[in-house]
Amino acid sequence: MLGERIRKIRKQKKMTLEALAGEELTKGMLSLIENNKAKPSMESLAYIAKQLQVEISELLDEVSTLELRAILEQAEKLFNSEDVNGSEKYQPLIALIEPYIEKLTQGYEAARLLDIYARCLYREKISGWDHYFDRAAKMYDEMNLTAKRASVGIFRALVKFIEHDYQSSLTILLHERTELEKNHAYIDPITRLDLDYHEAVLHFAVGDSESATRVMEGAIHFSKEHRIFYRIDDLYRLAAAQAEMVPDDTKKEHYIMKLKQYGEFADDLQTKLFYQLFQVMALIGDKHDYHKALEIIDQIFAHPKMEELFEDWFLIEKGKALYGLGQYSDALACFEKVEIPEYAHHPFDLSLFYVLDSYKARCHFELGNREESEKWAKTAVENFESLLPTPHKDFAMDTYKKITEN
Numbered sequence: 001m002l003g004e005r006i007r008k009i010r011k012q013k014k015m016t017l018e019a020l021a022g023e024e025l026t027k028g029m030l031s032l033i034e035n036n037k038a039k040p041s042m043e044s045l046a047y048i049a050k051q052l053q054v055e056i057s058e059l060l061d062e063v064s065t066l067e068l069r070a071i072l073e074q075a076e077k078l079f080n081s082e083d084v085n086g087s088e089k090y091q092p093l094i095a096l097i098e099p100y101i102e103k104l105t106q107g108y109e110a111a112r113l114l115d116i117y118a119r120c121l122y123r124e125k126i127s128g129w130d131h132y133f134d135r136a137a138k139m140y141d142e143m144n145l146t147a148k149r150a151s152v153g154i155f156r157a158l159v160k161f162i163e164h165d166y167q168s169s170l171t172i173l174l175h176e177r178t179e180l181e182k183n184h185a186y187i188d189p190i191t192r193l194d195l196d197y198h199e200a201v202l203h204f205a206v207g208d209s210e211s212a213t214r215v216m217e218g219a220i221h222f223s224k225e226h227r228i229f230y231r232i233d234d235l236y237r238l239a240a241a242q243a244e245m246v247p248d249d250t251k252k253e254h255y256i257m258k259l260k261q262y263g264e265f266a267d268d269l270q271t272k273l274f275y276q277l278f279q280v281m282a283l284i285g286d287k288h289d290y291h292k293a294l295e296i297i298d299q300i301f302a303h304p305k306m307e308e309l310f311e312d313w314f315l316i317e318k319g320k321a322l323y324g325l326g327q328y329s330d331a332l333a334c335f336e337k338v339e340i341p342e343y344a345h346h347p348f349d350l351s352l353f354y355v356l357d358s359y360k361a362r363c364h365f366e367l368g369n370r371e372e373s374e375k376w377a378k379t380a381v382e383n384f385e386s387l388l389p390t391p392h393k394d395f396a397m398d399t400y401k402k403i404t405e406n
Helices: 002-012 017-021 027-034 042-052 056-060 065-079 087-103 108-123 129-142 146-162 166-183 189-205 209-225 232-245 249-266 269-285 290-301 308-324 328-337 347-366 370-384 391-404
Strands: none
Touching: 002 027, 002 042, 002 056, 002 065, 017 027, 017 042, 027 042, 042 056, 065 087, 065 108, 087 108, 108 129, 108 146, 129 146, 146 166, 146 189, 166 189, 189 209, 189 232, 189 347, 209 232, 232 249, 232 269, 232 347, 249 269, 269 290, 269 308, 290 308, 308 328, 308 347, 328 347, 347 370, 347 391, 370 391
């Protein structure tokens, strides 16, 4: 009711009846209006809105901007919290936003709440999330909020990426990017680099290395030219991974060194760890210097700031090094600890994890466990079946052939 909304906004602004009534209304009349016992004229309503420093439309709406702002503040705090995860985060957010969902018609607060609500529904596997994304995207377009609009498009594409439907993911992203560029006269540099990075990732995922390289190298040049360096570590990492898969030793060494330089310049632990991971992979795969690789890996695991994010990657490399030294039981013990991280969906990443089964097969073969050896060799080939050709896929096929023909 109108009166209740006026009272609520007045109290939110910590104003007394006298202060709101001012010189044009009596305290008694204002009290009647707030208790819905009297209807203000348009002149009085305009005066009340002016006193409250809000638009008249906000008084007439069922939910005020101030109320939505308070709800959004709660929602953002929980949504961005790193201390709460999974359903413990998403279900309370859904419960918080749901009572307002059909009243969200305009303004940043409404768009952002719809955005968060859609993401939470998706995470909880509740259908209809895309409908709320449509509403949020339309509002972002109307307000010319390019970065927010782009994040919706990227999220939609990543839904298919997580399902490993890479072609659909790329098609969605390219469509969303076209719509964004058509409806927004200016794309800010950060948003452009976000779009470039994800487009390059998806071009590589579908095997279009030419388009991926063009977009990726264009983004690296753009980032340097404008001295932004946003996404530069991600782009260097992508370039190094692509060079690893082709393979192209010259480019791989170039981008691994770029990762090292950026990590030192930015003092970024993740980038430094990625550099060390590529260094270890080169020591094992190219130089066969297993002792040096193990020395680096042991130093990394002893580091007090070693993040769990990288543990599985280095365990794989430790197992490979131990295999190379003929320590097959120890290698298997390492491999058994590895789990594919939830975030690993790109074919480049999956290749590094799927090849693990081929190494398991080779270890069992050397230990005389024929049945286990054949099982893991077959598993690796089956996992690689839908992925693009890479040296890891070739290794899996060679392993299967070696084991089944002996």
